Amino acid sequence: MKRFLTVFLCLITLCLSFAFSACGGGDKDTITVCMPDGAPALSMAKFMSEDTDFGRKVEYRVVGSSEIASCVTSLDETKNADLCVLPVNTACKLVGDGTKYKMLGTVTHGNLFIAAAADAQDLTRDNFAEEIAGKKVGVVNLPAFPGAVFKLLLSDYGVSDKVTLSPVAATEISGTDGALDYFVIPEPAASLRVGNANLKLKIAGNLQSLYGEDGYPQAVLVAKASLIENDGKFISKFMEEMTAAADWLTDEGTSASTIITAIAAHYPDPENTAPAFNEKNLTKTVIANCAVKFTGAETDKDKIIEFLRKLKAAGDAAATEVAESFFYNGSK
Structure with missing residues (x-):
């Protein structure tokens, strides 16, 4: 029995280690950018396709939706992602106090039909x-x-x-x-x-x-407050290019194969990952329906606060009030 428990605990430790290693890294000079597969991954497919590094060493990681919360919640903060895309209600619940992470903007605006x-x-x-x-x-x-x-x-x-x-x-x-x-x-x-x-x-x-006419905020991009403080230029460049990344998706010259290959190359465990998209289902119509568009936190702040208020009133336990400091305002 003791041997069984020892083996069981070792397996649990290995699983947790993998989950956290899929998000952050030990190299302090590497900026890790994590996102769940699906529409959020589309928002950065251009960066992954072109290995965009914004003058730094950047590592993009696409994980399952069930794993994304663990990318910002490790007690060892070095294992947490430097930038991460999260569902808006999850982001506000986990990091909405604005102390460790700040919201840079909204990346998808609803893909439910x-x-x-x-x-x-x-x-x-x-x-x-x-x-x-x-x-x-x-x-x-x-x-x-x-x-x-x-x-x-x-x-x-x-x-x-x-x-x-x-x-x-x-x-x-x-x-x-x-x-x-x-x-x-x-x-x-x-x-x-x-x-x-x-x-x-x-x-x-x-x-x-x-x-409503402009939809609702679905997935948001957050960044470590320490990264914003230490490298505001990187943050500015990253945000500036998010709009171009969305436009690239709908460009007729961007094939489904290019997008899918870019995303798949950034799965931590590609052999055991079932991709959200394939060449059969990733049409330009589907891309348009995923509503990938970057809007800054300053622009979306009131909209997000109102959306969270409505979610909470409707019984969503994940919807919580957020601090004013959670919304990045373009300065340190």
């Missing part, structure tokens, strides 16, 4: 409350960010108690069985399911437009 059978009613801001009431809705990642945003919408439209929500896997979504009326699903899975002619599905709604 509502799918339904081809003959279902489309959902707009004018008819959402009436049409969704009494319906059964399957939500991919119901306990996480997608579920939180949809619950926010139900609260905003005054129908929180009139809709039945169920967790569903993207691969289980079908418009033909009638068990569920609508599905909340992120890209690229949304386009994949709708693109399967056998499922007879369509995009019936867009959570971004249902929330």
Whole structure:
């Protein structure tokens, strides 16, 4: 029994060590930039494709969404990422006090869609409350960010108690069985399911437009306060190039293969990683639906505060108030 416990503890230690090593590094001269796979990784695919270093030694790392929180929470701060992309509610909960990290800006502005059978009613801001009431809705990642945003919408439209929500896997979504009326699903899975002619599905709604004209902040970029203090020029250069990185994605000269290769080259364990994107699902439409656009923290501050307030009111435990100092204002 003692031997078993020893082996078990060693395995746990190795797993934790791998999780943390996937985010930060021991080389104090290397700047580590970590992001979850999917839309957040798209925001920096240009940098990874071109090995952009901004005059420093930079290491980009793309990890699974379940691992990204560990990239900023190690007790050994040298193992934490210098820059990291996080869901906005997770960022505010983990580092929103502004002491160790500051938010540089928003990198994605919502990639959640509502799918339904081809003959279902489309959902707009004018008819959402009436049409969704009494319906059964399957939500991919119901306990996480997608579920939180949809619950926010139900609260905003005054129908929180009139809709039945169920967790569903993207691969289980079908418009033909009638068990569920609508599905909340992120890209690229949304386009994949709708693109399967056998499922007879369509995009019936867009959570971004249902929330408001400019959508909502979904993933944000944070940087260590110490890096901002010690190398503000690097931070400025990095932020300046984020807009060009978004434009590069939609340029007709940028192929899906180039983007996918760039991202895959930065998985810590590529042989055991299932990529979010492949050449079949990474179309220009999907890229556009991922809403990759960089806006600075100063610009988005009020919007994020309001979004967090609404998430919290709708019951999202991860949504917390943030300190004024969390928002980077372009100076040390």
